[in-house]
Amino acid sequence: MLKKLTEISSSIFYNITINILFATLIVFSVIFYKERIFADSSYYLFKVIDHKSFWIEHNRFILIFSQIFPLFGVLAGLSLKTVLILYSIGHSIFFYSIFLICKYLLKQNWPGLILLLIQTVGILSGYFTPMFELYYGTGFLILFTAILYNNNLKWQNITILILLSLLIFTSHQYTYFLMIFVMLFHFETHKWKYFKIYVLMFFTLLAVVIFKKFTATEYEIGKTQAFINTFKNGKYDLIYIKSFFSFLFQYYKEMLVITLITTIYLIYKKNYLSAFIYLIFIILISSMVNISNYGFEQSRYQEQVYFPLIFICCYPFARLVYNENKTILRTSLFTIAVIIIVVRLILISYEGKKFSKRVNIMQNIINQCQTKEGNKFYINAEKINSIEPIGTNWSYPIETLLISAINPLQKPVTICTDEDINTDNNIVKLTPHNYLFTKRNIYNINTLNIYYFNFEQTDYYYLDVDY
Secondary structure, three states: OHHHHHHHHHHHHHHHHHHHHHHHHHHHHHHOOOHHHOOHHHHHHHHHHHHOOOOOOOOOHHHHHHHHHHHHHHHOOOOHHHHHHHHHHHHHHHHHHHHHHHHHHOOOOOHHHHHHHHHHOOOOHHHHOOOOHHHHHHHHHHHHHHHHHOOOOOHHHHHHHHHHHHHHHHHOOHHHHHHHHHHHHHHHHHHHHHHHHHHHHHHHHHHHHHHHHHHOOHHHHHHHHHHHHHHHHOOOOHHHHHHHHHHHHHHOHHHHHHHHHHHHHHHHOOOHHHHHHHHHHHHHHHHHHHHHOOOOOOOHHHHHHHHHHHHHHHHHHHHHHHHOOOHHHHHHHHHHHHHHHHHHHHHHHHHHHHHHHHHHHHHHHHHHHOOOOOOEEEEOHHHHHHHOOOOOOOOHHHHHHHHHOOOOOOOOOEEEEHHHHHHHHHHHHOOOOEEEEEOOEEEEHHHOOOOOOOOOOOOOEEOOOOO
């Protein structure tokens, strides 16, 4: 009786803690709603607002799920501030919704922990570009796995698995390996009981690979070629390997702790096959991410490239926490996980201060532009980058346009750098009828959604920024 009460108390404690951590991420998404339109995030959000529809590129259909909330706001005619907040919250709600589905519909408790870990471990600047396709792909992979472990594979659930796998596989090529990884762990437990499902997933993956072969965009072909070139020409000697471990110890301490605990636990439990699969995939994915991103400069892009490694390291850990029968050991492992998540949340909040400083500087420049004639300006990149903790970045014209339009009483402006305006002789191409979207794209102002962005036909003006 006492043991049962202890189990119930532990379950309640776990559930409350998980919900508090999800709530914290949702609160963060409101606080940092301006900061979370960094880089690709602003690009896709602007496309949704401007076209008043979903915006998909490279056949990555999963992006639809990152755009539902802001598109609703646009179609409902809500203010741009509300649209931006909805956009930021939507990413957190996506993962929280998966947790709720897994817990209350599928009766699986472990997904909550892994969903929190992949949103925090190894994530700093990546938190401010939340629409990354692989984030969403792993979210659906966790839902896929929860359905699989639910052991209720009627035709309805099999249909859902197929649809999920299509979304997962088309989100990013790394998901091919992540799917194989979770399937191997499932096979290690259930052996050949779900052979038909494994075969079905194999043919689904094959179909996606064939589809991607014939529909690959220039961007995807370029990425593949770059991977091959780095694989052929990269120097992966002992010095490089030492540098890789030093980089992990500097930026991925929590991931290494999880890896060590998981490895020791699997060996202690004599799950030697699981330990072997775990370590082999860590080596495989570590090799792949170092081909995809040669070198060790910490950045938003680097975090996204390393993200599959985080999933590989954290997935078995989350499952073993909830599968452990001894209450004391399970609670100890859960507590370690919570401490890691809390530490990462604190680090994300510190990173958020850097991005907030960036937004404040941007807002100051916007305010100065709004007192001048016109809607289009350019500034000196070197001067901004000397005081800006993150950098102006290629998305600066988009971010300034979005942030300047938050206040409907002020005119919207777009601000690029002198480097942008001089790239590819853009200064000659720009007229009063168009504007610089990015340094590689010039758009006509008539295409703008005038509900949010009403531009006059003016030239670009240089602003000597007063800091």
